[in-house]
Amino acid sequence: MEKRLIDRVALVTGAASGIGMAIALRFAKEGAKVSVVDLNLEGANKVVNEIQDEGGKAIAVQCDVSNEDQVGRAIEETEENLGRIGILVNNAGIINYSLVKDMTTEQWHKIFKINVDGMFYFSRILIKSMQKGDRIINMSSLNALCGQVTAAHYAATKAAILGFTRSLALEVAHKGITVNAIAPAMILTPMSEGLEAMPDYAKEVPVKRYGTPEDVAAAAAFLASPESGFITGQVIVVDGGNILLNPTQRILVQLLGL
Numbered sequence: 001m002e003k004r005l006i007d008r009v010a011l012v013t014g015a016a017s018g019i020g021m022a023i024a025l026r027f028a029k030e031g032a033k034v035s036v037v038d039l040n041l042e043g044a045n046k047v048v049n050e051i052q053d054e055g056g057k058a059i060a061v062q063c064d065v066s067n068e069d070q071v072g073r074a075i076e077e078t079e080e081n082l083g084r085i086g087i088l089v090n091n092a093g094i095i096n097y098s099l100v101k102d103m104t105t106e107q108w109h110k111i112f113k114i115n116v117d118g119m120f121y122f123s124r125i126l127i128k129s130m131q132k133g134d135r136i137i138n139m140s141s142l143n144a145l146c147g148q149v150t151a152a153h154y155a156a157t158k159a160a161i162l163g164f165t166r167s168l169a170l171e172v173a174h175k176g177i178t179v180n181a182i183a184p185a186m187i188l189t190p191m192s193e194g195l196e197a198m199p200d201y202a203k204e205v206p207v208k209r210y211g212t213p214e215d216v217a218a219a220a221a222f223l224a225s226p227e228s229g230f231i232t233g234q235v236i237v238v239d240g241g242n243i244l245l246n247p248t249q250r251i252l253v254q255l256l257g258l
């Protein structure tokens with residue numbers, strides 16, 4: 001594997017599981033020192049052990065991204081142990097399901113606190129010390145573009161992430177810092193448990209398979225690398241072609257047996 005992130009310090013939130021874990025492992029393989037930030041310290045420690053077993057450098061940091069003070073401490077702990085953070089991946093997120101008519105105010109605010117406020121807290125601090133070549137990568141979702149029945153609050157947070165990404169990209173572009181987002185479709189992780197309830201899902205995806213955390217990590221590694229320096233304020237959709245299937249295309253694909 002190419003080592004595009006040698007000597008870089010990356011902080012990845014929600015890195016104890018799923019997509020964040022795959023990103024932490026991929027970044028470490030590419031030479032980065034990784035701060036594995038998560039509410040779940042036990043899970044974060046396991047990821048750190050895996051990185052260290054492969055000869056990489058990482059630390060586990062327990063942090064609730066929706067708590068401003070904890071975010072500040074997580075950044076300090078990372079910089080004391082690994083050095084100045086040049087790559088930030090705002091990946092931590094939650095989902096739960098409810099029709100809007102049944103959604104509670106608590107549900108609405110909690111999801112924004114974790115999925116959106118956390119990203120804001122980390123970004124606001126780190127853009128002050130970030131330099132030319134540094135990177136912010138925010139985890140959105142295909143739901144930001146298509147909506148999600150029973151998770152309007154989640155889709156709204158993921159759309160908010162895109163608005164923030166584009167705005168911050170413009171604010172820091174002159175410094176040579178890029179800010180981009182990734183919008184995955186359903187990816188096999190603990191968050192998407194229950195996917196088995198949709199046995200035909202993989203058949204419906206144009207590339208005919210489920211997405212994996214490693215698919216998303218590959219996009220994140222590209223965005224973190226020097227190769228993506230002229231790309232900012234963008235969203236990379238990692239969905240196996242899902243979004244292309246509007247009703248007309250779906251019918252044509254089926255008619256032609258493609």
Ligand SMILES: NC(=O)c1ccc[n+]([C@@H]2O[C@H](COP(=O)([O-])OP(=O)(O)OC[C@H]3O[C@@H](n4cnc5c(N)ncnc54)[C@H](O)[C@@H]3O)[C@@H](O)[C@H]2O)c1
Pocket residue numbers: 013014015016017018019020037038039040043063064065066091092093094114139140141142183184185186187188189190191192
């Ligand atoms: N899995 C999918 O199908 C999918 C699709 C599109 C986007 N996403 C997004 O990708 C990101 C990662 O999702 P995943 O599928 O890997 O989920 P996951 O549940 O496997 O992992 C999420 C991680 O975030 C951590 N976390 C939750 N709340 C936190 C908090 N307050 N502070 C710190 N850490 C916290 C959890 O402990 C967990 O380790 C999320 O932002 C999610 O919305 C996932």
